[in-house]
Amino acid sequence: MSFKKTTEQDSNYDHLEEMSTSSLLENINNEDQKVALAVKKVLNKIGLLVDIIAEKLANKGRLFYLGAGTSGRLGILDASECPPTFGVSHDLVIGLIAGGDSAIRKAVEFAEDDTEQGWKDLKEYQINEQDVVIGIAASGTTPYVIGALESCNKNNITTGCITCNEGSPLAQVAQYPIEVVVGPEFVTGSSRMKAGTAQKLILNMITTTTMIKLGRVKGNKMVDMQLSNNKLVDRGTRMIMQALDVDRQTAANLLKQHQSVRTAVNYYKNAHR
Secondary structure (H helix, E strand, O other), X not given: OOOOOHHHOOOOOOOHHHXXXXXXXXXXXXXXXXXXXXXXXXXXXXXXXXXXXXXHHHOOOOEEEEEOHHHHHHHHHHHHHHHHHHOOOOOOEEEEEOOOHHHHOOOOOOHHHOOOHHHHHXXXXXXXXXXXXXEEOXXXXXXXXXXXXXXXXXXXXXXXXXXXXXXXXXXXXXXXXXXXXXXXXOOOOOOOOHXXXXXXXXXXXXXXXXXXXXXXXXXOEOOOOOOOOHHHHXXXXXXXXXXXXXXXXXXXXXXXXXXXXXXXXXXXXXXXX
């Protein structure tokens, strides 16, 4: 199969500067609606990777995301949401970006072109065979990511990828490739748009499904979430009220005492057997 970057193909629209605001928004929305359908086509590939990740994390492994630019930022975003949402350690899901943390806010020139830096960044975390590394690159050609996955493979570390071009060099390197082809962007080559949305949807699926499989959700509730603001304290209180059929004050007292929805519910049930 010849490799063709659909992420770089000309937009299906032209003369954008001549469009009205409503036309621009409608056309962007039309393109966005294609993303979920493209993701649906690769659910089996996502499932294969999730099962591997859940097994590794259940046995003291970690999940690493590796990317450059928008892809790197999306990985960091997903990783950063896991501790407050699921109550896991900040060391369980880790996002790395070419150019280091300063690249989260401001692009670092040519950082993504270093084929060795990705592996160096991973080695700072004592990466090992228990871990899983997912390379994220819309183009599927980012040297920082490809080089890292090649080194992971040589060291018996499980690798996956999320890319938006079919048959890319990155997909050929990854053991568990996810190729979600969303087609040309509304603004030609602007892969922060549909490609970025597709990557975000898949990242949501990977960590949410993994955490559910690891027992971090009960019923449909985030029973291990961190109580880091008043909104979450209120949510936790309501969750306890619903789970135990108690009044708000009782639920609030239980949450304040135990600082965890799961712990509060278990304590109350054990005490009222």
